[in-house]
Amino acid sequence: MSSNDSSNRVLSGMRPTGKLHLGHYHGCLKNWVQLQHEFECFYFVADWHALTTNFNESSKIEQFTSDTVIDWLAADINPGLCTIFVQSRVPEHAELYLLLSMITPISWLERVPSYKDQQLKLADKDLTNLGFLGYPLLQSADILMYRAGKVPVGADQEAHVEITREVARRFNHIYGREPGFEENALAAIKKMGKKASRQYKELRKIYLEQGDAEALERARALLVEQQNLSVGDSERLFGYLEGGGRIILPEPMALLTKQARVPGLDGEKMSKSYGNAIELRESPESVEHKVRTMQTDPARVRRSDPGDPSKCPVFSLHEIYSAQDTLDWVVKGCKNAGIGCLDCKGPLIDNINAELLPIRERAVQFEENPGLVNTIVAEGSEHARDVARETLEEVRAAIGLSHR
Numbered sequence: 193m194s195s196n197d198s199s200n201r202v203l204s205g206m207r208p209t210g211k212l213h214l215g216h217y218h219g220c221l222k223n224w225v226q227l228q229h230e231f232e233c234f235y236f237v238a239d240w241h242a243l244t245t246n247f248n249e250s251s252k253i254e255q256f257t258s259d260t261v262i263d264w265l266a267a268d269i270n271p272g273l274c275t276i277f278v279q280s281r282v283p284e285h286a287e288l289y290l291l292l293s294m295i296t297p298i299s300w301l302e303r304v305p306s307y308k309d310q311q312l313k314l315a316d317k318d319l320t321n322l323g324f325l326g327y328p329l330l331q332s333a334d335i336l337m338y339r340a341g342k343v344p345v346g347a348d349q350e351a352h353v354e355i356t357r358e359v360a361r362r363f364n365h366i367y368g369r370e371p372g373f374e375e376n377a378l379a380a381i382k383k384m385g386k387k388a389s390r391q392y393k394e395l396r397k398i399y400l401e402q403g404d405a406e407a408l409e410r411a412r413a414l415l416v417e418q419q420n421l422s423v424g425d426s427e428r429l430f431g432y433l434e435g436g437g438r439i440i441l442p443e444p445m446a447l448l449t450k451q452a453r454v455p456g457l458d459g460e461k462m463s464k465s466y467g468n469a470i471e472l473r474e475s476p477e478s479v480e481h482k483v484r485t486m487q488t489d490p491a492r493v494r495r496s497d498p499g500d501p502s503k504c505p506v507f508s509l510h511e512i513y514s515a516q517d518t519l520d521w522v523v524k525g526c527k528n529a530g531i532g533c534l535d536c537k538g539p540l541i542d543n544i545n546a547e548l549l550p551i552r553e554r555a556v557q558f559e560e561n562p563g564l565v566n567t568i569v570a571e572g573s574e575h576a577r578d579v580a581r582e583t584l585e586e587v588r589a590a591i592g593l594s595h596r
């Protein structure tokens with residue numbers, strides 16, 4: 193595959209933080225499951241990223257990585273449809289990171305909002321290491337390695353995709369120039385055959401003169417269809433469309449997940465570190481216990497006190513899990529004290545457990561068969577390495593480090 197017809201590639205990752213919970217499921221995994229049917233997806237566990245903030249808790253990373261992969265599989269991320277891998281098993285990421293570090297100004301990294309935010313939030317951690325400053329650039333290497341066009345992430349990661357775009361642009365600008373670019377591009381156009389050449393030239397003209405984005409899209413689609421262009425020529429013609437040099441590393445787009453903010457048991461965002469989470473592999477009894485002891489509208493002290501669902505975290509969970517008729521029943525019964533809080537929690541418990549049932553069943557199969565999980569990760573990582581090596585060959589060649 194040439195670098196530029198990879199816009200149908202999806203890449204995303206997650207740091208290993210242990211067992212996943214409903215927040216991960218609704219905020220991210222459900223979307224990943226959907227995408228694997230539509231695109232060529234790469235999903236990976238970012239264990240090196242975990243080290244950037246937790247280098248002194250490295251002994252947990254392996255267990256957390258395996259927990260994460262099992263939860264993905266349980267959530268129906270399907271290794272037959274997508275590639276599942278672990279970052280540190282594809283050491284090529286480190287080489288790309290190093291090469292990108294040469295062209296990345298330190299100030300770009302310092303001004304990524306998460307750099308200062310995390311330092312404030314994680315004040316008890318030592319974040320003075322170079323690896324932490326480089327966090328977004330390592331993420332750029334992850335993305336650019338697969339020349340992924342689409343990166344499904346939450347809003348908190350948008351700035352990291354943005355810096356990835358800037359780094360890619362800078363890389364292409366510096367290393368995509370070659371003597372005689374124009375002549376090479378014109379020669380490449382000829383190789384497409386009469387009809388496609390003419391179409392390409394027309395669409396390029398319309399785009400350059402009128403900024404017509406649709407013409408650009410159509411020209412790109414035309415290039416993707418070309419069977420007889422070399423990778424280099426394809427890169428040239430993608431670059432020539434926009435007037436510049438070759439595009440070796442295409443700029444990715446963030447696919448912002450319409451994030452259902454899943455409230456935790458206390459109404460704050462569900463998070464392992466807040467201790468307010470329901471895990472995907474939680475037992476039905478434990479789900480029941482956690483929801484039954486969940487906070488409700490604080491104004492509703494006695495059964496006879498009317499409540500306000502908009503002030504109740506139980507209702508926020510209902511909004512994710514329950515159908516409209518149940519929601520109507522809750523609102524009415526809460527406001528007129530027609531139902532008690534335990535009545536209200538009943539259908540919620542049932543709905544959460546119904547969703548978790550198939551997930552738990554799949555999880556057990558993988559828990560009982562760690563060899564299978566290892567094989568899935570090993571095979572996924574091998575495939576990822578094949579793709580990564582291809583990209584690195586071109587990156588090295590563009591810089592002038594082929595030595596071959």
Ligand code: TRP
Nearest residue numbers: 203204205206207238241331334
């Ligand atoms: N930083 C991401 C997170 O904390 C994880 C991540 C690492 C990632 N590399 C990535 C996400 C590449 C998307 C693409 O959630």
Ligand code: SF4
Nearest residue numbers: 489499504526533536
């Ligand atoms: Fe919350 Fe339901 Fe109790 Fe109302 S009835 S306060 S929505 S738990």
